[in-house]
Each structure stands twice: as C-alpha cells, then as structure tokens.
Amino acid sequence: MPEAKAKKGATGDAGATRPRRRQARGEARIAQLLQAAASVFCASGYTASSTNAIAREAGVSPGTLYQFFPNKEAIAVELGDQLLHRWRDTYGAAFDQSHIELPLDRMLDAVLDPLIAFNCENPAFFVLMHGSEIPGRITEEHDILHTTMLSRVEGILADYLPDVPAAQLHRVAEMAFMVFKAGLDLVMAHGGEEREAYIRELKAAMYRYLDPLIGDDSPHLAPNARQDGTS
Structure with missing residues (x-):
C-alpha cells in the first residue's frame, strides 16, 4: 500500500510539472514569434509584412504561428x-x-x-x-x-x-x-x-x-x- 501511494504521488507531481513545462514552451514560442515579427516589421514595414514571412523568420510553420496568434x-x-x-x-x-x-x-x-x-x-x-x-x-x-x-x-x-x-x-x-x-x-x-x-x-x-x-x-x-x- 505505501508503495502504491508513493507511485501515485510521483505521478501526480509529474502531472503537475507538465502544464508548467508546456506553458514555458508556449511562452518561449511566443517570444520567438514576436522577435521574428519585430525583424520582419523593421525590414518590410507593417503593411507589407505577412504572417507567412513572420513564420519563416521564426523558423516555424504558419500553422504553428496560428496556434498562438490569429493574424498579423x-x-x-x-x-x-x-x-x-x-x-x-x-x-x-x-x-x-x-x-x-x-x-x-x-x-x-x-x-x-x-x-x-x-x-x-x-x-x-x-x-x-x-x-x-x-x-x-x-x-x-x-x-x-x-x-x-x-x-x-x-x-x-x-x-x-x-x-x-x-x-x-x-x-x-x-x-x-x-x-x-x-x-x-x-x-x-x-x-x-x-x-x-x-x-x-x-x-x-x-x-x-x-x-x-x-x-x-x-x-x-x-x-x-x-x-x-x-x-
């Protein structure tokens, strides 16, 4: 019984860390996209920039960009x-x-x-x-x-x-x-x-x-x- 409780506790701790890790990865991705957007806006101006250009600058697919931002x-x-x-x-x-x-x-x-x-x-x-x-x-x-x-x-x-x-x-x-x-x-x-x-x-x-x-x-x-x- 104690072992079972220990395993359950360990699983619970791991489950608690996963959302934080996902959140950290999401924040890092957003920062990456914003940095890329800054570069694209400076190079092309806001009007001529596109989400495809921002995704390309960030090294991700447009689909990945749209997971975080709906548009430019x-x-x-x-x-x-x-x-x-x-x-x-x-x-x-x-x-x-x-x-x-x-x-x-x-x-x-x-x-x-x-x-x-x-x-x-x-x-x-x-x-x-x-x-x-x-x-x-x-x-x-x-x-x-x-x-x-x-x-x-x-x-x-x-x-x-x-x-x-x-x-x-x-x-x-x-x-x-x-x-x-x-x-x-x-x-x-x-x-x-x-x-x-x-x-x-x-x-x-x-x-x-x-x-x-x-x-x-x-x-x-x-x-x-x-x-x-x-x-």
Missing part, C-alpha cells in the same frame, strides 16, 4: 504592448525629477540619451508607433503616451522657467517635444557615425532653442557659467 494584427498588438510597457519604464527614468538640478546641457543628455537609445535598440517600436496602417489599439496607446510625455516635458521645463505663463510654457514644451520627434526621425534613418552625428545635432538644436529662454539667471547654471558664459 494580433502579433503587432502584443509586440506593441510589450514595447510600450518597456518604453514607459524608459521615459519614467529619463524624466526623473532629480534631473531638474542639472545645467541645461547635462539635463538634455540625461533625458534624451535613454530615449534615443531605446529607439535605436528597439527599431520595431519606431515602426509600430509611426506607421499609417498600424492597428487602432496601438495608435490609441501611442496617443496617450504622447500626452503623458508632453506633460513630463512641461513639468521639467516649468522648473527651469518658473516665471513663464502657463500657456507659453505649454507652447515651449510642445515645440521642444516636436523638435525631439523630428530629430529622432533623422536619427533613426541613419546608422553608425552618421547616426551619432545626428544625435549631436538634435541635442544642439534643443539646446539652442531652450538656452535663450532659460537665460543666464537660471538657478541651474553653475556660478562660473553665469559669469563667463561657459558650461
């Missing part, structure tokens, strides 16, 4: 959700409140570097957020994200421009944000040394726009910078 839109939505989640973490760190203690040039580095790096490391994010035929759910999430980021930009600039009226501050924040987005388009369109050059140009454009507005009396400028104009 479902793949894009899942990939977009994951990237948006990671992007929220990135811009949350980029707009850390401690950055308002920095001089303007260093603040721009602290804010822009992680945002640019994320887009360069995840080009599918740029494709999914800027395409004209992207599923509506991604577009809606992107619009919410845009509003939130603009609010973060406005919050940081409010500390550098405490005496600027609210309406003007909003315009300055929106202009700075749009300069960043336009510059990011150019950054993403190039690679290697040219990309680095465009990153420098983007930062220079942001600095040259904001520096005259902030002025020499900003509390974020070091004393020697106010005296001799250096940073």
Whole structure:
C-alpha cells in the first residue's frame, strides 16, 4: 500500500510539472514569434509584412504561428504592448525629477540619451508607433503616451522657467517635444557615425532653442557659467 501511494504521488507531481513545462514552451514560442515579427516589421514595414514571412523568420510553420496568434494584427498588438510597457519604464527614468538640478546641457543628455537609445535598440517600436496602417489599439496607446510625455516635458521645463505663463510654457514644451520627434526621425534613418552625428545635432538644436529662454539667471547654471558664459 505505501508503495502504491508513493507511485501515485510521483505521478501526480509529474502531472503537475507538465502544464508548467508546456506553458514555458508556449511562452518561449511566443517570444520567438514576436522577435521574428519585430525583424520582419523593421525590414518590410507593417503593411507589407505577412504572417507567412513572420513564420519563416521564426523558423516555424504558419500553422504553428496560428496556434498562438490569429493574424498579423494580433502579433503587432502584443509586440506593441510589450514595447510600450518597456518604453514607459524608459521615459519614467529619463524624466526623473532629480534631473531638474542639472545645467541645461547635462539635463538634455540625461533625458534624451535613454530615449534615443531605446529607439535605436528597439527599431520595431519606431515602426509600430509611426506607421499609417498600424492597428487602432496601438495608435490609441501611442496617443496617450504622447500626452503623458508632453506633460513630463512641461513639468521639467516649468522648473527651469518658473516665471513663464502657463500657456507659453505649454507652447515651449510642445515645440521642444516636436523638435525631439523630428530629430529622432533623422536619427533613426541613419546608422553608425552618421547616426551619432545626428544625435549631436538634435541635442544642439534643443539646446539652442531652450538656452535663450532659460537665460543666464537660471538657478541651474553653475556660478562660473553665469559669469563667463561657459558650461
């Protein structure tokens, strides 16, 4: 009897592990398909991509893909959700409140570097957020994200421009944000040394726009910078 109970217990334990193993394999397959989709979307654009191309990139049959995703839109939505989640973490760190203690040039580095790096490391994010035929759910999430980021930009600039009226501050924040987005388009369109050059140009454009507005009396400028104009 004890032996029988032991065998039954062992079988029960094995049965409990099998669903977890199947779940782990399923999650690994989904990750594989999403990685393949990211590559295909970057190479062909969302509209021209197909589930067959994604399955081929992943090294699986279309039938295997359809076990996890019913169509290309479902793949894009899942990939977009994951990237948006990671992007929220990135811009949350980029707009850390401690950055308002920095001089303007260093603040721009602290804010822009992680945002640019994320887009360069995840080009599918740029494709999914800027395409004209992207599923509506991604577009809606992107619009919410845009509003939130603009609010973060406005919050940081409010500390550098405490005496600027609210309406003007909003315009300055929106202009700075749009300069960043336009510059990011150019950054993403190039690679290697040219990309680095465009990153420098983007930062220079942001600095040259904001520096005259902030002025020499900003509390974020070091004393020697106010005296001799250096940073």
